[in-house]
């Protein structure tokens with residue numbers, strides 16, 4: 333059986349906020365601010381000790397949000413994130429063992445790639461939507477345009493170096509399902525508890541359309 337299709341989830345909004353949460357107490361107010369701005373699909377990176385608890389808190393408090401785990405780098409992260417309540421998984425790159433674990437995951441996955449060969453290996457495993465990371469550093473819009481003809485079945489979620497200034501260029505491409513980025517939840521705004529600013533950034537991002 334092919335892995336669960338992430339496309340319905342990924343296309344709920346043009347932008348998937350990439351969140352790094354240091355304090356569990358910030359998780360739900362942050363999610364509320366982003367959902368209020370029109371971004372219901374949220375990626376919490378597994379980069380902090382608080383990440384799994386943050387995912388669990390958002391999943392419990394906010395059924396209207398779709399919370400997933402990002403920076404999945406090891407096979408064990410797959411089970412831990414799903415157990416915490418992650419409804420999708422994202423990796424920055426996808427070595428073979430991680431690809432195997434993601435292929436068996438019960439939730440949709442966006443495995444990361446940065447080259448055509450990596451994209452082809454993931455397509456061969458049945459993945460149809462891939463994270464393209466680090467997007468700007470790996471060729472950005474030009475890369476995505478160039479691979480559209482040889483890889484017609486694949487859609488991408490580019491992430492890395494994307495912000496309000498260039499997101500629309502990515503979203504204009506037919507093989508881009510959504511973009512990911514941390515710009516909608518700046519760490520200084522989070523540290524200051526400035527959730528109104530985060531809602532406003534989310535509103536602008538949601539208005540980018542596709």
Ligand code: 3PG
Nearest residue numbers: 350491492493494513514
């Ligand atoms: C990621 O984990 O996908 C990236 O770190 C997000 O990249 P950005 O901070 O450049 O948006």
